[in-house]
Amino acid sequence: MASETLFQCPNCAAALKQGDKQYFCANGHSFDLAKQGYVNLLLPRDTGSAAPGDNREMLRSRREFLDGGYYAKFSAAVCQEIAPSKSSRVDILDAGCGEGYYLRAAAETLQDMGRQAALYGIDVSKSAIRYAAGRYKQIRFAVASNYHLPIRTRSVDCLLCIFAPRCEAEFSRVLKPEGNLIVAAPGPRHLVQLRELLYECPPPIGERGTMGDGFRLARQSNVRYEIFLTSHDLLNLFLMTPFSRHADKQLLEGIDSLACEVDFRIFVYQKR
Numbered sequence: 402m403a404s405e406t407l408f409q410c411p412n413c414a415a416a417l418k419q420g421d422k423q424y425f426c427a428n429g430h431s432f433d434l435a436k437q438g439y440v441n442l443l444l445p446r447d448t449g450s451a452a453p454g455d456n457r458e459m460l461r462s463r464r465e466f467l468d469g470g471y472y473a474k475f476s477a478a479v480c481q482e483i484a485p486s487k488s489s490r491v492d493i494l495d496a497g498c499g500e501g502y503y504l505r506a507a508a509e510t511l512q513d514m515g516r517q518a519a520l521y522g523i524d525v526s527k528s529a530i531r532y533a534a535g536r537y538k539q540i541r542f543a544v545a546s547n548y549h550l551p552i553r554t555r556s557v558d559c560l561l562c563i564f565a566p567r568c569e570a571e572f573s574r575v576l577k578p579e580g581n582l583i584v585a586a587p588g589p590r591h592l593v594q595l596r597e598l599l600y601e602c603p604p605p606i607g608e609r610g611t612m613g614d615g616f617r618l619a620r621q622s623n624v625r626y627e628i629f630l631t632s633h634d635l636l637n638l639f640l641m642t643p644f645s646r647h648a649d650k651q652l653l654e655g656i657d658s659l660a661c662e663v664d665f666r667i668f669v670y671q672k673r
């Protein structure tokens with residue numbers, strides 16, 4: 402028996418239904434479910450490289466780091482913003498969900514509140530989606546790009562975008578008229594002690610997380626606290642950030658522990 406989903410066909414934009422082994426649209430396009438339960442909806446024309454997105458080493462580092470609970474307080478703050486939505490049933494999309502850490506937290510929050518929810522996660526990294534789908538069976542995952550969301554128009558109550566690329570046109574298309582867009586981005590003090598170790602003059606973090614005219618800012622909050630990193634997790638943190646592409650890992654050698662500030666901005670937007 403096939404079930405309705407929020408996914409749409411990347412070829413023809415018709416609704417995708419989920420069968421036992423594949424997703425399919427009314428126009429005869431079908432997409433096989435991978436063994437882990439995810440579906441690849443990324444068309445070759447929408448991707449520049451063979452394996453886009455974060456690589457496996459970055460993913461493993463991020464997974465270990467997040468499992469250490471360093472971002473739990475931030476994650477809880479994001480979930481607070483999801484919960485106030487009025488409807489009894491909440492359809493959530495995490496656009497750029499990585500390995501599903503924040504979606505899992507959202508699922509638990511909503512479950513604790515006794516709210517019905519359907520959760521979807523997409524990411525351009527197949528390794529991330531494969532891992533997420535293997536770990537969180539109650540969430541639907543697809544490999545896809547934030548610039549071509551394979552999601553039905555005006556279907557999403559709450560769209561999460563946490564440190565991921567923002568595509569205003571697509572975000573606006575998939576959100577319901579009363580839906581919320583929750584964007585999280587680093588604030589100016591984010592990881593400042595780590596940046597000071599890596600750069601002589603750390604470049605300032607500019608204004609992040611803003612949206613264009615199609616959205617209005619409903620509210621904004623800041624989450625700042627200190628984390629205490631072991632040398633192992635310091636390295637994981639380095640490897641999961643863009644710093645690892647520019648800075649020298651050896652600068653972190655011999656550091657046993659580090660007290661480091663985290664500084665997050667959480668923006669809640671609504672469509673104009």
Ligand SMILES: [Zn+2]
Nearest residue numbers: 410413426430
């Ligand atoms: Zn189709």
